[in-house]
Amino acid sequence: MGMDPWSPFREVMADPLQWARSWKDRTGGKVIGHLLPDVPEEMIHAAGALPLALEGARVTASKAQASLPGYTCSHAMGLLEMGLAGQLDFLDGLIIPYVCDTTRNLYHTWSHTFPQSRHEFLRLPKRLYHPSAREYLRAELDRFGEALGRMTGRYPSLENITLSLSVYQKSRSRLRKAYALHRERPSIWTWERVNLLMASAMKAPREEHLSWMEKLPWEIDQGRKPNGRVPVYVRGKIWDPPGILEMMDELGLLVVGEEMVCGFRSIAGDYGQGDPLEALVSRLISLPLYPGYHDEPGRIVQSFLDRVQESGAKGVIFLNPKFCEAAGFDLPDLQKALEKEKIPALVLETSTRGVSPAQIRVRLEAFREMIGEDLL
Incomplete structure (x- = not known):
């Protein structure tokens, strides 16, 4: 074996x-x-x-x-x-x-x-x-x-930066494929597994990580289609508390879009033209705005709403770190925009200090039942 x-x-x-x-x-x-x-x-x-x-x-x-x-x-x-x-x-x-x-x-x-x-x-x-x-x-x-x-x-x-850009482009391309396979075959490409790939890519040598990924079951016809799973969009910083990825898989939540800094945001964006530093600048500027950055409030809200609607999500989950002012600044405007478009939203405050994973699971389960009634 x-x-x-x-x-x-x-x-x-x-x-x-x-x-x-x-x-x-x-x-x-x-x-x-x-x-x-x-x-x-x-x-x-x-x-x-x-x-x-x-x-x-x-x-x-x-x-x-x-x-x-x-x-x-x-x-x-x-x-x-x-x-x-x-x-x-x-x-x-x-x-x-x-x-x-x-x-x-x-x-x-x-x-x-x-x-x-x-x-x-x-x-x-x-x-x-x-x-x-x-x-x-x-x-x-x-x-x-x-x-x-x-x-x-x-x-x-x-x-050397040019050589590194080539390695990272190959890595991100492969990770994007894993992300797409989660939507198509989530029984094999579970959300926990896809994020395992993305998180480990930021902690292991990329060349070695690429060689490991070559041995994965990339055949697209493996696994069951996502029947009965509820598509959601997630906004936050990292996947917290521990076990939340497995919770989403077990509860039948299909993450079709997210903005986590250790998730899709880490593999999004392409390098621009010009020398390698200009290429890096182009990619960094093209990424979805992290909450700590500034822009016109209307543009922040509209770009977020566009991403949610393009993903096909039936609901939005906010994973807001406790005491993170940056995450809280935009939240009222984003909630108001979602409410206007009749897109349900769930706000979860996460922290190692006083936040119960069991309580979060109960709230996720209730949210899944609410937005997935037509799939039951």
Whole structure:
């Protein structure tokens, strides 16, 4: 009996930090950790290092609460907790992107707490549609490349970035196919499995990850069609609490669109024309706006509504991290627009601090019954 083709991905996700630490010990390679979203992994790859996406949302905080305000979201609180616990001491560098006030405060706290560590603040533009945003982002990526060179000892040259773009384009193309197969054959390509692929891609070497994906059952005629499943659209940051992916599969919810930074948003967008840095700029600017970015309120609402309607979803689920002000800013306007279009919505507040997975399951089940009455 052959090896389960899904096992390499499960091994990575069983303990991503230990897997990366072991990879470093085995290969002698560099590991650069980064907080989500929108850190250009391609540039870290081009600098000869393994990009390791870090998620603090599922970490129970104890020490970190003495350094950050209690109203800090679990993503930031959890990252600092991992640092204080020594779990990130094997990293050769850490990248914290500027996407909200919390990540900015986290960077300054990290600098104060770990002054000897190598860390960098990626100053992403807040207004991506501003006329000067492209020029600014290009200059920031130039600066970011110099910082990576200091961390890894290898500057990410344009030639190496071009090679990295090719690897990442192949990876994202394959992951998009997995995403499409979930809609067509969810009994084999479950939502838990598809997100296992996407999450592990942000924690393992892309070339190795690509070779693992080649061994998966890509034949399109496998599995049952999604009869009786209710199509939903999900907006949030990461899949939290633990087990929510399996909940959706078990409850017959078919995710036909989502905006998670560790989900489809991580594989969306194509590279533009021009040199590799310009190509990276084009992709980053083309992505659906993360809640921490700014735009005209009307355009934010309409673009979101267009994505929901194009997906064919019968309902929308908001997974809002507790204490995330950015996620809450747009919520009333988005809810009002959905209500006007008679699209049901469910808002779930997620956190490792005081949120019950069992309660979330009950609410998801009730929502599924409400929007899927005609399928019963």
